[in-house]
Amino acid sequence: MGVLSLLAAGFPAGMNGQGGAPGAPPERALARDLLRELIEINTAPANGCTKAAEALAARLRSAGFPETDVLMAGPRPEKQNLVARLRGRGQGKPVLWIAHLDVVDAPREGWLPGLDPFRLTERDGFFYGRGVLDVKDAAAGLVANLIRLRAEGFVPSRDVIVALTADEETGGSNGVSWLLANRRDWIDSAFCLNLDAGGGQIENGKRARLTVQTSQKTNQSFRAEAKGPGGHSSQPVGNNAIYRLSAGLARLAEHDPPFRFNESTRAYFERVAESESGQIASDMKAVAKDPPDLEAARRLAAATPYYNSILRTTCVATRLEAGTADNALPPSARAVINCRIFPGDSLEFVRGWLAQTLADPEIVLTPMGGSVPSPASPLLPEVMDPIARIAGELWPGVPVLPVMDPWAGDSAQMRRAGFPTFGASGVFSDDNGGEHGANERISVAAFDESVEYIYRLMKTLATDAAAANR
Numbered sequence: 001m002g003v004l005s006l007l008a009a010g011f012p013a014g015m016n017g018q019g020g021a022p023g024a025p026p027e028r029a030l031a032r033d034l035l036r037e038l039i040e041i042n043t044a045p046a047n048g049c050t051k052a053a054e055a056l057a058a059r060l061r062s063a064g065f066p067e068t069d070v071l072m073a074g075p076r077p078e079k080q081n082l083v084a085r086l087r088g089r090g091q092g093k094p095v096l097w098i099a100h101l102d103v104v105d106a107p108r109e110g111w112l113p114g115l116d117p118f119r120l121t122e123r124d125g126f127f128y129g130r131g132v133l134d135v136k137d138a139a140a141g142l143v144a145n146l147i148r149l150r151a152e153g154f155v156p157s158r159d160v161i162v163a164l165t166a167d168e169e170t171g172g173s174n175g176v177s178w179l180l181a182n183r184r185d186w187i188d189s190a191f192c193l194n195l196d197a198g199g200g201q202i203e204n205g206k207r208a209r210l211t212v213q214t215s216q217k218t219n220q221s222f223r224a225e226a227k228g229p230g231g232h233s234s235q236p237v238g239n240n241a242i243y244r245l246s247a248g249l250a251r252l253a254e255h256d257p258p259f260r261f262n263e264s265t266r267a268y269f270e271r272v273a274e275s276e277s278g279q280i281a282s283d284m285k286a287v288a289k290d291p292p293d294l295e296a297a298r299r300l301a302a303a304t305p306y307y308n309s310i311l312r313t314t315c316v317a318t319r320l321e322a323g324t325a326d327n328a329l330p331p332s333a334r335a336v337i338n339c340r341i342f343p344g345d346s347l348e349f350v351r352g353w354l355a356q357t358l359a360d361p362e363i364v365l366t367p368m369g370g371s372v373p374s375p376a377s378p379l380l381p382e383v384m385d386p387i388a389r390i391a392g393e394l395w396p397g398v399p400v401l402p403v404m405d406p407w408a409g410d411s412a413q414m415r416r417a418g419f420p421t422f423g424a425s426g427v428f429s430d431d432n433g434g435e436h437g438a439n440e441r442i443s444v445a446a447f448d449e450s451v452e453y454i455y456r457l458m459k460t461l462a463t464d465a466a467a468a469n470r
């Protein structure tokens with residue numbers, strides 16, 4: 001479309017201020033402008049996200065989205081979530097895109113001179129500011145593309161829904177769980193793309209891989225407690241709570257839960273094997289087979305903590321406390337054992353495995369909080385194929401891998417609620433992105449490319465095959 005119609009659709013005129021570059025196409029300028037606006041609204045937990053949600057809602061309305069398709073709701077005035085909809089022809093269930101609007105706090109200490117965490121600064125090819133990578137870049141990209149698609153007159157065959165949510169990082173008002181519990185009809189969809197997960201990894205200055213998160217482990221801690229009779233330490237007795245618990249933990253140190261595999265981890269190892277060599281490559285191919293080679297799994301698990309973490313549920317002691325005084329026998333000894341549960345293992349299974357491994361009926365195991373395991377999403381070809389194709393257009397030759405993350409987030413909640421969910425960020429970064437720390441940054445090129453990636457993927461996923469063939 002022409003520049004004039006983009007301007008009429010609410011695209012910013014010219015490249016004023018930071019975040020713009022002379023001569024950039026208008027859709028690129030809009031995304032950058034939205035990123036600047038979002039960074040300058042401090043959405044750390046104490047402030048809430050409502051101002052950011054309102055700013056984006058205003059942009060959508062002035063671009064012509066009707067009031068009824070730009071909705072806000074949340075448990076508290078300062079914890080509002082924004083749900084916007086680009087109407088399609090109703091041929092199929094909607095496609096949902098999510099990203100969170102909140103950021104972790106950003107004390108000024110540690111930021112380079114001249115950088116303000118709540119001002120978007122462009123320097124040496126990077127945008128700096130709290131949230132540029134986690135994950136206001138995605139919120140800006142999603143809203144910019146809704147506006148772009150509407151301005152182009154694109155009518156999808158099915159609705160495109162964008163939900164921008166509160167309290168993913170901390171705070172008790174997680175927007176995804178609130179929407180699932182209170183406005184499920186607003187986000188009801190065939191599947192979900194979460195831009196706060198997955199993404200491209202840069203290694204040695206090169207794009208190494210694009211990951212699509214299709215599965216997550218569940219975080220569940222247990223308290224293990226042994227009790228003793230107490231008494232004066234001058235007259236030790238046989239039943240010492242510290243010794244009992246320590247002996248149990250020593251057994252835990254020597255044992256691991258059984259190996260587990262799913263479609264995501266098999267596909268992961270199969271693809272990564274192509275860029276490995278020698279024993280590691282053949283072991284990866286061997287665990288990707290059905291049935292998998294357990295000896296190969298053993299070698300891989302020993303090779304790196306990461307491979308171990310995606311091959312099984314893990315349980316590790318993380319805290320210990322015992323006793324009341326230097327001269328008293330300990331009345332009790334307690335440890336926290338933190339488990340990351342592989343999708344498909346139940347809480348009861350893990351608890352049973354722990355009890356068997358600690359091997360002492362006097363050590364009482366109690367789950368701390370009740371997390372609900374999250375299933376893996378099927379690798380739907382209608383999602384995975386367009387991702388691979390569009391990634392191939394933008395980043396030729398870069399492998400696309402499904403991954404299971406050993407931590408939990410909003411994707412896990414969506415999967416628990418029955419929505420296949422894909423962590424589908426298109427941002428490439430290295431390990432120096434500063435997420436949650438000082439000097440958070442995203443390369444300007446990676447931001448622009450990710451916005452284009454969202455554009456192509458949003459358009460493709462909203463056009464179902466049947467409609468495309470008509």
Ligand SMILES: [Zn+2]
Binds near residue numbers: 100134135168196
């Ligand atoms: Zn995040």
